[in-house]
Amino acid sequence: MSTTTFETVARIVQEEHHCDPTLIRRDVPLIDLGLDSLALMEFIFSVEDAFHLRLPEDKLDPREAGITLGDLCDAIDARMAEEAAGSAMHPEPARA
Amino acid sequence: MSGAPLAITGLGAVTPLGAGTPALHGALSDNLCGIAAREIVIEGVERFTFGAAACAGFDERQQRGPSGVALDRGTALALAAAREAAAQAGLGTAAEPAVDAERLAVYWGAGMGGAASLDQTTEQLYAHRRRMRPTTVLTTMPNAAAAELSMAFGARAASMGYACACASAAVAIGEAMRAVRAGWADVAIAGGHEALLTPGLVAGWQAMKVLAPAAGAPAEVCRPFAADRAGFALGEGAAALVIESLDCARRRGAPVLALLSGYGTSCDAEHISSPSSRGQVRAMRAALADAGLSPAEIGHVNAHGTGTTAGDVAEAASLAEVFGTVGVPVSATKALHGHLMGAGGAIELICALHALHTSRLPAAAVPPAPSMGIDLVHGRTPRAVAPFAHVMSNSFAFGGTNAVIVASRLRAPGAGD
Numbered sequence: 001m002s003t004t005t006f007e008t009v010a011r012i013v014q015e016e017h018h019c020d021p022t023l024i025r026r027d028v029p030l031i032d033l034g035l036d037s038l039a040l041m042e043f044i045f046s047v048e049d050a051f052h053l054r055l056p057e058d059k060l061d062p063r064e065a066g067i068t069l070g071d072l073c074d075a076i077d078a079r080m081a082e083e084a085a086g087s088a089m090h091p092e093p094a095r096a
Numbered sequence: 097m098s099g100a101p102l103a104i105t106g107l108g109a110v111t112p113l114g115a116g117t118p119a120l121h122g123a124l125s126d127n128l129c130g131i132a133a134r135e136i137v138i139e140g141v142e143r144f145t146f147g148a149a150a151c152a153g154f155d156e157r158q159q160r161g162p163s164g165v166a167l168d169r170g171t172a173l174a175l176a177a178a179r180e181a182a183a184q185a186g187l188g189t190a191a192e193p194a195v196d197a198e199r200l201a202v203y204w205g206a207g208m209g210g211a212a213s214l215d216q217t218t219e220q221l222y223a224h225r226r227r228m229r230p231t232t233v234l235t236t237m238p239n240a241a242a243a244e245l246s247m248a249f250g251a252r253a254a255s256m257g258y259a260c261a262c263a264s265a266a267v268a269i270g271e272a273m274r275a276v277r278a279g280w281a282d283v284a285i286a287g288g289h290e291a292l293l294t295p296g297l298v299a300g301w302q303a304m305k306v307l308a309p310a311a312g313a314p315a316e317v318c319r320p321f322a323a324d325r326a327g328f329a330l331g332e333g334a335a336a337l338v339i340e341s342l343d344c345a346r347r348r349g350a351p352v353l354a355l356l357s358g359y360g361t362s363c364d365a366e367h368i369s370s371p372s373s374r375g376q377v378r379a380m381r382a383a384l385a386d387a388g389l390s391p392a393e394i395g396h397v398n399a400h401g402t403g404t405t406a407g408d409v410a411e412a413a414s415l416a417e418v419f420g421t422v423g424v425p426v427s428a429t430k431a432l433h434g435h436l437m438g439a440g441g442a443i444e445l446i447c448a449l450h451a452l453h454t455s456r457l458p459a460a461a462v463p464p465a466p467s468m469g470i471d472l473v474h475g476r477t478p479r480a481v482a483p484f485a486h487v488m489s490n491s492f493a494f495g496g497t498n499a500v501i502v503a504s505r506l507r508a509p510g511a512g513d
Contacts, residue, residue: 016166039164043228049226 005073012046013069025068034067045085049070053079098388099277101357101504104449105350106338108180108188108287110173111443112149112331113433116180120443122452127477129432131317131329132294133310142299147310147317149331149434150293162190162247165231168210169289172371173334173439174241175248178285180370182249185338185350187283191251195348201253201281202245203272205264205288207438208297209257215294216478223369241289253281259438260308262400264288265335266441266444266491268360268501272339279400282344289334290437304369306404313461320428321408321464321472328402331434334440339425354449355504357486364496370406371492376414379498383488384418386501391419394502395484396457398448399472400492401428402435411492425481427451428472431460441491445501448487452505455483481511 006026013019019033035043048054055075061067109116112130113123134148156172169177179415188194212234219224246255254275258268265288272286292298297371297381301307307318308327319325338350345352360382362376384391397419400411415426429447430436436443451457456478464472473479487510491499 016159017164036164038231038234042165045227045230 005076006069008050009047009069009073011072012050013043014044018044026037027068029066029068030072047076051076051080053083055079097357099273099343099386101355102273102276102339103342103350103352104337104339104354104356105345105352106183106185107336107353107442107446108177108179108184109175109333109335110151110154110333111333111433111436112151113225114315115151115154115176116443119136120446121450124447125454125456125478127369129315131314131434136295136298136302138295141359142302142338144279144302145310145390146298146307147314147329148293149436151330151333159246161235162399162458163244163503165235167244168213168240168291169233170206170210170212170289170332170334171235171241171244173291173332174204174289175244177287177289177334178245178248178336181336181338182285186348187249187338190248192495193250195283197250197252199253199282199319200251201272201275201284202251202255202266203258203275203284204245204256205258205260205268205285205438205441206238206241206244207259207261207264207290208292209259210236210240211292211297212291215296219296235345236359240300245285248478249285251285257412260442260499261466261489261495262437262496263493263497263499264438266445266489267361267497269337269442269445269501270361270499273356273359276339276341283336283340285336287334287442288335288439290439291332293330295333298330299471307402315431315461316503318403318431319462320399320403320460321412321461321470323465325403325405325408327404328430328435331436333433333436333439333443335439335446337442337445338392352506354452355506356501357504358383358389358502360384360386360499360500363499367494369494372496373410373417375412375498376411376490376492377417377494378498380414380418380488380490383500383502389486389502391423394424394486394488395417395481396448396451397424397426398444398451398487398489399426400490401430403430407492408468411490412470416469422471425457425471425473425479426458427458429458432458439441441489441499441501444491445489448489449503451505452487453483457481
């Protein structure tokens with residue numbers, strides 16, 4: 001069984017940012033996770049690293065009030081779907 | 097004109113000889129060596145083996161800093177050492193301070209700051225097209241450790257970073273002494289760190305041809321003052337002191353471990369890397385004058401003693417000039433713990449204090465060349481000597497900064513300490 005997007009995101013925010021486990025729910029706004037602006041930047045960076053993608057700020061600005069962990073997971077899933085669709089149309093040449 | 101002696105009320109260290117000052121003292125008593133062979137491979141560019149002095153078992157991810165960011169390894173070492181020293185001195189923490197925060201200062205040395213993180217991050221950037229972390233600037237800036245320490249202990253008087261190559265920690269300690277004596281702070285956390293055992297940085301040192309090849313027994317890799325010396329063992333580590341006036345220590349009920357009696361600094365202003373005896377002599381004499389002591393009253397010197405061709409010759413001449421030929425027993429502890437760069441001045445001061453308190457001088461494995469004219473303590477075991485009252489620790493850096501510290505027992509030997 002594969003790890004869900006939420007499980008990966010939850011692991012990162014807990015292990016790397018020592019977030020209170022009771023706060024790690026889809027409906028919790030990122031602002032309420034107890035992370036300051038620096039930690040929030042680091043968290044998004046770690047998430048992008050884990051999923052090998054970038055989240056352009058017009059798709060998701062973590063500083064925007066009300067954006068939740070659930071919204072973040074949805075944005076990741078949407079981005080992964082976009083990239084999968086893009087690769088299907090323009091497959092990358094095989095690398096040595 | 098001499099300055100008032102200050103109390104050392106806390107010591108902390110993480111070094112290639114172990115984590116914590118008890119481990120360091122134990123290793124020095126047993127004359128252990130923390131050097132081991134390490135290979136560097138940068139595909140298509142470098143492949144070599146050198147003698148490295150690493151803090152094996154130290155995991156920077158286990159150290160949480162007050163900033164909350166993932167710490168550079170050097171900053172993590174600094175925090176670990178400073179926390180041990182602060183605990184011994186009873187300083188408390190930023191959340192529960194035991195001293196007036198606005199009278200507590202941090203003076204911290206590092207040769208290259210967060211360079212290891214920068215080396216790793218830029219390798220990711222250029223070789224693997226991976227973006228820089230948002231906190232790159234904050235973890236690699238040379239004052240990162242001083243900043244973390246100031247936050248950890250709530251030090252609001254000053255947070256100063258000193259970059260003086262291999263004299264950084266000694267300078268930080270000396271400048272902290274000056275600040276406390278002048279009344280700019282009551283208590284200071286002073287010391288230094290270095291962590292640069294990443295491939296790019298080590299390759300930089302290798303390019304200068306100063307790294308000792310890792311041939312033979314670890315204890316013989318770095319051979320200070322020896323005829324066949326071949327460079328130093330590059331290392332990492334951190335050490336911290338807490339210093340304050342004797343009055344302040346007594347009022348607080350803090351333990352007085354030893355006294356800092358004198359500090360002298362000078363600059364060669366001659367060559368970017370080759371040392372000058374004249375500059376070293378001036379720094380040693382300045383430290384003695386600051387301590388109000390004559391050379392004959394110094395019972396032991398912890399030399400800078402890197403094991404380089406030029407460095408050892410200059411220092412041997414300087415020691416002869418100040419103390420007379422074979423005039424004072426000298427230990428070159430870089431043979432045991434490696435060249436700890438920005439941390440060296442602090443770690444070697446702790447080695448000097450060890451000698452002061454135990455009357456046993458750490459030994460380098462290989463004897464000095466007779467032409468050096470110095471009494472280098474050598475062999476497999478420390479040399480036992482009659483108790484003495486004062487010790488000197490030398491740091492003579494690339495760039496020409498010389499920093500010398502004199503430390504003393506709280507009471508004269510035989511007076512019941």
